[in-house]
Amino acid sequence: MRAALLPLATALALVASPALAVTIEVTIDKLVFSPASVEARVGDTIEWTNKDMIVHTATVKGGWEVTIPPKSKGRIMLKAAGAVDYFCRFHPNMKGHLEVSP
Amino acid sequence: MFIRPTAALAALLLASAAPLADAAEKPTDPQIAHIAYTAGTIDIEAAKQAIKKSKTKEVVDFAKDMERDHEAVNKQALDLVKKLKVTPEDNDTSKALVKAAKEERAKLAKLKGTAFDKAYIENEVAYHSQVDSALETLLIPSASNAELKSLLETGLKIFQGHEQHAEHVAGALK
Numbered sequence: 001m002r003a004a005l006l007p008l009a010t011a012l013a014l015v016a017s018p019a020l021a022v023t024i025e026v027t028i029d030k031l032v033f034s035p036a037s038v039e040a041r042v043g044d045t046i047e048w049t050n051k052d053m054i055v056h057t058a059t060v061k062g063g064w065e066v067t068i069p070p071k072s073k074g075r076i077m078l079k080a081a082g083a084v085d086y087f088c089r090f091h092p093n094m095k096g097h098l099e100v101s102p
Numbered sequence: 103m104f105i106r107p108t109a110a111l112a113a114l115l116l117a118s119a120a121p122l123a124d125a126a127e128k129p130t131d132p133q134i135a136h137i138a139y140t141a142g143t144i145d146i147e148a149a150k151q152a153i154k155k156s157k158t159k160e161v162v163d164f165a166k167d168m169e170r171d172h173e174a175v176n177k178q179a180l181d182l183v184k185k186l187k188v189t190p191e192d193n194d195t196s197k198a199l200v201k202a203a204k205e206e207r208a209k210l211a212k213l214k215g216t217a218f219d220k221a222y223i224e225n226e227v228a229y230h231s232q233v234d235s236a237l238e239t240l241l242i243p244s245a246s247n248a249e250l251k252s253l254l255e256t257g258l259k260i261f262q263g264h265e266q267h268a269e270h271v272a273g274a275l276k
Binding site: 030031052053054055070088089090091092093094 | 167170171174175177178255256259260262263264266267270
């Protein structure tokens with residue numbers, strides 16, 4: 001029985017998450033997140049590209065934080081569904097939004 | 103405590119506007135570059151003082167953020183003036199800024215602990231707010247080179263971010 005189920009489980013796992021997960025690009029240029037609002041699904045990765053000369057963060061109050069060094073990238077895989085607002089901790093006038101569906 | 107540095111900066115902006123108006127109505131690009139660079143240097147000096155004197159993590163972290171950002175912006179400014187073959191030119195506004203900053207540093211040097219933390223952060227809010235309005239009303243509109251104008255506009259967004267960041271830290275200290 002177990003031997004028969006294993007390949008099936010493996011096949012499902014392959015179909016269910018990695019195949020569908022995508023990387024969504026957000027650019028930071030002159031202290032602006034673009035696009036400012038992003039729709040994603042649990043398992044997707046958000047990748048920020050910082051074109052500025054200074055370090056930024058993508059910070060969720062009471063939640064996660066990603067540091068994005070100057071002229072560099074930072075990323076996070078989304079683990080929870082829901083809508084979150086994020087901002088740069090060093091420049092709180094920079095704001096972004098994520099809509100994460102299950 | 104909050105009024106003095108603000109008043110000093112407001113006075114200097116008014117005072118510096120007059121001679122500039124007499125001379126050429128608006129500062130030239132070499133003068134603007136000098137003013138912007140000087141404004142950054144002043145905040146780096148203030149940050150170094152705070153890193154040395156403060157024992158509060160939030161304050162020291164904030165000061166390190168200021169030091170890092172303003173050094174990056176000033177490096178960019180130096181690269182730009184080199185590329186444009188512009189020699190920054192000292193002027194009355196830069197001199198007044200330096201004089202006011204020296205007085206502020208001397209005042210802060212006498213304070214300790216919470217009193218220092220509060221005075222430093224309050225001055226950071228006031229200083230960034232004053233520099234923001236100088237950028238918006240005088241420096242950006244007067245800049246004639248497009249790349250200089252663009253750098254000043256980015257600088258304005260950074261300074262506005264710093265002002266909000268300073269307000270957050272000020273709120274946390276209360």
